[in-house]
Amino acid sequence: MKRNLTTYLSVVALSSALFACSGTSEKKLPIIGERETEERVVDGKTVVDTIYHQIPSFSFINQDSVEITDKDFDNKVYVANFFFTHCPSICPTMQRNLLKVYEKYKDDEQVAFLSHSIDFKYDTPSVLKSYAEKLGVTNKQWQFVTGDKKAIYGIADKYLVYTKEDENAPGGYDHQSYLVLIDPQKRIRGAYDGTNDEQVAQLFVDLEILLKEQ
Template sequence: MMRKFLGFAGLALIGSIYLSSCSQAERKLPIFKIAAEDANGQEIQDSIERKIPDFNFLNQDSTYISQDFFKNKIYVANFFFTHCPSICPTMQRNLLKAYEKYKGNPKIAFLSHSIDFKYDQPYVLKDYANKLGVDNDQWQFVTGSKADIYGMSDNYLVYTKVDANVPGGYDHSGYLVVIDPDKRIRGAYDGTDPDQVQKLLADLDILLNEYK
């Protein structure tokens, strides 16, 4: 039996249909799953919840952090690099809106993975975080080996690639991915789109209500 990943677009559609059928008090975000296929490529009924595996990355304070840091928390993850000349500045400024809204809330955290494993050392990430306006440990900026970081992007269903033909030398999508305390993907939002960022903020409130 083979399995395939349900893409963000498909899950967004499924989620919107589901949410429209619920009252405000009952609303819940969809859970991203892996759909199962039989030997003929036909989708079958069972599926597996998409969960983020354990990890261990070096953060902006030169400290290793693991999944344990996010235990019992909802967190928003993305992939970027500090000298990105394209989508990263917009994406990170938009994510900063969520950080500022939930700053001090122990149930919410943020995790930005650098895809520039050569340049973005902890002191570079620290300087970047400071200039962005992050002044507590609620938002973690991490680095790691190419294999670990790019492998982790696959788990979040986020496209990342080393590409000398694009500005900055790295290509990636700008998704902001929401993970629940059970390590499940519960939403993905275009971090460069103001409307999507507003939806992210609204959906985080829905998820907080689910885990209150």
């Protein structure tokens, strides 16, 4: 059965509560997603490595009609989400809250932002460009990208975010409002409801923790 972030975050919340009760002062963010173990032999001894879930290679077109790939986020901490420009429900609040994070870290080369449009029919690069400008994005630190349905919905699965075309949903698309925090190794380190002020505040805190970890 495919898991999404909701399932993992329930486990993380329980682990965090146990961590707090332990009295340990040094905090480190969890690594979210499935994991596997792999054995290798080093100097005659068997070493067990943990292989964590990672965001795979990708390629999309941004608001400037330029190809954006996973390589553009190498050695960066970034926040990713899924939206569409004419969304009448959760997107306006989610994007305004993400803008607050962008404004704090504007021009910080360690931090980037990546918004994937799930409306592959309407959200062309020019539409995304206009949207970004109206939102208040003034540099290349925050990328707005589009692609074909298979690519966009496929990468959403890798971020463990639910997305779906649904004619009964507001605007014709159903999706979660998670802001997903990714480390330089392309691993998921946190996810926050972009419509919830408390969770957005936690994103600010956790982003600082992750930056100090690097």
